[in-house]
Amino acid sequence: MSKYKRTSGDVLRWPDSPDAREALEEWFADASPGAYLSGDFLDFRGADLSRLDLAGAYLANSQLPGVRFEEANLGDANLSNAEVPGADFSFADLAKAELVGCAAERAVFRSARLFAVQLDDAVLAGADLRHAILNSAKLYRTDLRGANLELASLRWCTLGSTTMPTVLTDARMAGCQFEGAKGAVVGPVFVDEEATRSVGGAELEAWFSARGAEAVQVVG
Numbered sequence: 066m067s068k069y070k071r072t073s074g075d076v077l078r079w080p081d082s083p084d085a086r087e088a089l090e091e092w093f094a095d096a097s098p099g100a101y102l103s104g105d106f107l108d109f110r111g112a113d114l115s116r117l118d119l120a121g122a123y124l125a126n127s128q129l130p131g132v133r134f135e136e137a138n139l140g141d142a143n144l145s146n147a148e149v150p151g152a153d154f155s156f157a158d159l160a161k162a163e164l165v166g167c168a169a170e171r172a173v174f175r176s177a178r179l180f181a182v183q184l185d186d187a188v189l190a191g192a193d194l195r196h197a198i199l200n201s202a203k204l205y206r207t208d209l210r211g212a213n214l215e216l217a218s219l220r221w222c223t224l225g226s227t228t229m230p231t232v233l234t235d236a237r238m239a240g241c242q243f244e245g246a247k248g249a250v251v252g253p254v255f256v257d258e259e260a261t262r263s264v265g266g267a268e269l270e271a272w273f274s275a276r277g278a279e280a281v282q283v284v285g
Contacts (some may be wrong), residue, residue, distance in 0.1 A: 224248030
């Protein structure tokens with residue numbers, strides 16, 4: 066039995082906006098196998114959608130500040146250009162989701178599954194990504210300044226390019242896994258648990274290499 070829920074009675078808190086609530090109710094009422102939540106450009110503030118099966122949800126350009134998605138299924142969902150500052154995706158499954166251009170400052174992705182997610186041009190400054198799985202993710206020009214990535218897995222991910230590097234300035238990266246990772250980044254980053262040792266330049270490149278990264282270039 067799936068751990069995710071799919072009935073209106075499972076909504077822990079409805080959004081404040083009547084339009085967003087109506088979109089959710091229409092989705093619950095559609096029992097067809099391919100039904101998905103169509104919530105683009107809507108305002109879901111105030112909602113707690115934890116543990117819901119939101120696979121394939123279309124939430125592009127939506128307003129999601131502070132919305133709770135703990136343990137929800139957002140696999141293949143589209144959150145491109147969505148506003149999600151402070152939202153909580155702890156333990157959520159966002160495999161292959163699109164978050165291109167989303168604004169997710171201080172959002173919580175603790176222990177979230179972000180396998181093969183698209184994070185190009187996303188802003189995750191100050192976000193909590195501890196223990197997150199970012200394997201095979203794409204992070205072209207992703208802003209992770211001050212984010213906490215301790216013990217996260219970034220195996221086989223693409224950390225941008227020399228013209229569109231991942232910005233990791235002051236990110237906490239102790240215990241991260243980088244086997245097969247490649248790309249280009251802007252440092253420096255904190256590499257110890259106490260966040261007292263900041264590493265950049267050639268030393269940061271060597272740090273990535275020692276953790277199995279194929280080729281990660283530090284460009285700033």
